[in-house]
Amino acid sequence: MVTIAFSKPTRGAEQQRLLFDRYPKFGFAGLQLKGGQYGEYLDDPVAGAERFRADWGTEPGHVSSVITMNPLDEAGKERLRALSAFAGAVGSQRVVLCHDVPRDGLDDSDLIRFAGELSDYAEAAAEQGVVLSLHHHTGEPVMHRRDFEVFFGAVRENTLRLTVDTGHLLMSGVTDIPALLTDFASVIDNIHLKDYDDGEFRLLGQGSVDLTSVLDTVAKLGPGVTLCVDEESRAEIVEGLRVSRDFLARTR
Secondary structure, eight states: OOOOEOOOOSSSHHHHHHHHHHHHGTTEEEEEEEEGGGGOOOOOOOHHHHHHHHHHOOOOOGSSSSEEEEOOSSSHHHHHHHHHHHHHEEEEEEEEEEEEEETTOOHHHHHHHHHHHHHHHHHHHHHOOEEEEEEOOTTTTSSSSSHHHHHHHSSSSTEEEEEHHHHHHHTOOOOOHHHHHHTTTEEEEEEEOOEEEEEHHHHHHHHSHHHHHHHHTTTTSTTTTTEEOOOOOOHHHHHHHHHHHHHHHHOO
């Protein structure tokens, strides 16, 4: 059975506490945290992990994955190293990396170079007991269907994994999402289920992504893949949890 997680940005400690309190009640197994939900704990990653648990609780699901927007400049590299150490210390399964570099002007050689660099960082993260998973992103290096082929053709085997985001695929012009899931199944460890329409991310079932076909394909990928509702619509936390739960109940 696929593990089902939830992710949503929050504004301030009160909203974060609400998210942490409510996600299990709606049937989600864990949270994939955005940067603002853990960033203050990274100055000293190991001590920060202890402070995080003291502040938010020790339940493993509270930090099943951490999501970061990171370039690979010197500051970004240092943050990625600190985040891998924090994730390992707090018991997180993976670091999900949105490679925060503009796509414009890049060619295949850049993608191949990035693949080698991120393979190195994936190996370093594995030493902390953490998987490094690339989140492709509109406007970033891995964006179009061909980018996936070039980039993951150069990634070293058994290093970097792939987080597929259904909303960002459609926004980037990739419409056959089940085909991409099938073709890259060997590297996929995480799927961000997200709806999209008319320039905005939407609640599940309220956009243009063929989520039913996506879920049918996800069911064939095996138990090692995490399915995460990455809820980035304008809805408030409880509405996002409720609508997401009800959609999954109708379609799975």
